[in-house]
Amino acid sequence: MSEAEVVHVPLGDRAYDVRIGPGLVARAGDEIAPLLSRPKAWIVTEERVAGLHLAALASGLAGGGVASEALILPAGEATKSWRHLERTVEWLLSERVERRDVVLAFGGGVIGDLAGFAAAILRRGVRFVQIPTSLLAQVDSSVGGKTGINSGHGKNLVGAFHQPALVLADTGLLATLTPRDFLAGYGEVMKYGALGDADFFAWLEACGPKLASGDEAARIEAVRRSVQMKADIVVRDETEQGDRALLNLGHTFGHALEAATGYSDRLLHGEGVAIGCALAFELSARLGLCAQEDPSRLRAHLADMGMRRDLRDIPGELPDADALMSLMAQDKKVVAGKLRFILARGIGEAFVTADVPPEAVRSVLQDELAR
Numbered sequence: 001m002s003e004a005e006v007v008h009v010p011l012g013d014r015a016y017d018v019r020i021g022p023g024l025v026a027r028a029g030d031e032i033a034p035l036l037s038r039p040k041a042w043i044v045t046e047e048r049v050a051g052l053h054l055a056a057l058a059s060g061l062a063g064g065g066v067a068s069e070a071l072i073l074p075a076g077e078a079t080k081s082w083r084h085l086e087r088t089v090e091w092l093l094s095e096r097v098e099r100r101d102v103v104l105a106f107g108g109g110v111i112g113d114l115a116g117f118a119a120a121i122l123r124r125g126v127r128f129v130q131i132p133t134s135l136l137a138q139v140d141s142s143v144g145g146k147t148g149i150n151s152g153h154g155k156n157l158v159g160a161f162h163q164p165a166l167v168l169a170d171t172g173l174l175a176t177l178t179p180r181d182f183l184a185g186y187g188e189v190m191k192y193g194a195l196g197d198a199d200f201f202a203w204l205e206a207c208g209p210k211l212a213s214g215d216e217a218a219r220i221e222a223v224r225r226s227v228q229m230k231a232d233i234v235v236r237d238e239t240e241q242g243d244r245a246l247l248n249l250g251h252t253f254g255h256a257l258e259a260a261t262g263y264s265d266r267l268l269h270g271e272g273v274a275i276g277c278a279l280a281f282e283l284s285a286r287l288g289l290c291a292q293e294d295p296s297r298l299r300a301h302l303a304d305m306g307m308r309r310d311l312r313d314i315p316g317e318l319p320d321a322d323a324l325m326s327l328m329a330q331d332k333k334v335v336a337g338k339l340r341f342i343l344a345r346g347i348g349e350a351f352v353t354a355d356v357p358p359e360a361v362r363s364v365l366q367d368e369l370a371r
Contacts, residue, residue, distance in 0.1 A: 029064015135185025184270030198348030250276030
């Protein structure tokens with residue numbers, strides 16, 4: 001098979017590679033063996049992924065002489081909780097995982113965030129490897145070292161920065177995603193073009209449908225470009241003091257919508273990001289920052305991909321604009337009581353600002369809710 005694409009994340013003594021391509025799970029033992037102090041690894045995964053891919057990962061590890069044990073958690077966003085964090089840490093301790101061992105996070109963003117946080121706090125820091133199985137995790141959550149769980153107060157409010165030792169993004173696994181899950185992940189891919197690379201956005205307009213229909217080369221290229229953009233930003237601003245906040249384009253609105261829908265299947269994270277990006281561009285146009293053609297172009301691309309793009313695309317009742325704004329106020333991007341927004345001067349030109357009149361946000365939400 002062809003060599004994997006590699007994106008290097010140069011963070012000094014915490015630098016690591018993101019390897020991208022098909023067949024990485026099948027040779028996981030050879031990929032991971034150089035990191036190990038003893039020939040064993042501990043896998044944290046969830047039920048859906050385990051049913052599809054756990055046997056293949058165990059076999060891939062064994063092929064490189066690496067034994068493995070696995071903890072299988074329930075699927076879904078609700079697993080990013082104190083209860084399942086405790087369960088994971090206690091399991092790793094019962095397995096006598098040592099500081100020099102390696103934990104494998106094998107799943108989508110939920111498992112990557114949870115297992116990464118467990119590794120961060122276990123014995124004050126154990127190494128872990130991300131093996132992301134969803135498009136969303138391959139292009140976003142597996143890279144950059146953000147780990148954590150949700151609280152009753154909001155999403156991702158408890159966590160730590162803990163960089164992985166390696167990321168294996170096996171694009172062959174994407175073939176088993178449902179169309180909805182694939183397109184939810186595509187919301188994050190589209191976000192990269194919208195926030196910082198107009199040429200990439202134009203490439204997605206041309207190649208997105210091909211990518212969705214299973215074109216392997218297009219999928220590898222989309223993951224590679226997304227990961228490279230994220231790596232560049234993370235290296236500039238690892239702990240989100242400035243530029244890294246750009247990666248939250250669409251997330252301020254999106255997280256509020258996820259909270260409003262109870263983190264349920266009514267709205268997947270990537271769908272919330274896509275709708276949130278459309279709202280962020282609409283707000284930007286209302287404030288005179290970008291042309292009205294920009295939110296229209298972004299929505300048109302989401303329509304071409306068959307994706308959700310408006311509040312009315314979310315099934316069921318949504319709370320009113322004031323309630324949504326109250327949910328947004330719990331966001332981690334609040335500084336000195338002021339909510340920082342990621343807005344745009346055009347496709348590929350996002351920036352961070354705290355200078356957004358609340359009435360403008362309320363107006364956009366009210367108009368969208370009334371459509």
